[in-house]
Amino acid sequence: MSEELRQQPGTREKAAWQWTLEERLARRFDAKRAAAEDTSARHSVSVRQRLFGGVDGSETPELLMPNELFSSLLGGLEGSDHFRETSRLILQEGIRAFGWDDARFWRELETLCSTYLTLSRKRVDLPAEPNLADESSSVSKEYVEQLDKDVCAARVAALADARRHFGTEAFDRFLYTVVAPTLRVGSDTPGESSAQHLLFLEGGCK
Numbered sequence: 001m002s003e004e005l006r007q008q009p010g011t012r013e014k015a016a017w018q019w020t021l022e023e024r025l026a027r028r029f030d031a032k033r034a035a036a037e038d039t040s041a042r043h044s045v046s047v048r049q050r051l052f053g054g055v056d057g058s059e060t061p062e063l064l065m066p067n068e069l070f071s072s073l074l075g076g077l078e079g080s081d082h083f084r085e086t087s088r089l090i091l092q093e094g095i096r097a098f099g100w101d102d103a104r105f106w107r108e109l110e111t112l113c114s115t116y117l118t119l120s121r122k123r124v125d126l127p128a129e130p131n132l133a134d135e136s137s138s139v140s141k142e143y144v145e146q147l148d149k150d151v152c153a154a155r156v157a158a159l160a161d162a163r164r165h166f167g168t169e170a171f172d173r174f175l176y177t178v179v180a181p182t183l184r185v186g187s188d189t190p191g192e193s194s195a196q197h198l199l200f201l202e203g204g205c206k
Contacts, residue, residue: 021199023062025195028055058180064185065198066202069180072183074155075087076088090182152205
């Protein structure tokens with residue numbers, strides 16, 4: 001990230017959902033911020049603070065990427081029945097605050113994410129550790145890699161569809177004001193490579 005962008009004034013005054021991807025990453029991986037958090041972690045027992053370069057969505061939602069927030073939202077459509085129910089319950093009040101019926105919201109979101117969900121379930125159903133070196137295996141390394149890319153691309157496409165369906169500004173505002181406070185992420189070694197990876201994911205792994 002350029003020094004000019006790191007020092008760009010006014011970004012913190014923007015609403016969290018209005019930041020550009022570049023602004024989010026420049027701030028998230030700013031060396032001074034990371035150093036300050038690392039110093040803080042040395043004097044705290046907080047798990048969150050021990051995460052170097054960690055982001056707490058309840059404090060700095062603007063540093064999270066749309067794909068991260070959407071992936072978290074999809075917890076209401078994936079996993080065990082208990083996990084889905086818990087994920088939906090956590091977001092229920094926020095969904096209703098946007099004027100959406102929560103049951104209808106999840107039905108519509110599931111329809112919008114149908115391709116992603118099909119591919120994601122296919123990926124989950126693969127052996128936990130397929131023997132990709134075994135030529136007799138029915139699962140090839142190329143198949144797994146392509147499936148991972150397809151899942152990634154389908155998730156980004158589903159996010160675009162959700163924005164069109166619910167309204168881009170409304171849906172982004174929902175992600176950053178309702179979903180973000182429930183999400184915490186962190187990295188052991190944040191840096192340009194991590195920033196590039198996040199951009200790669202935002203682009204559908206292309």
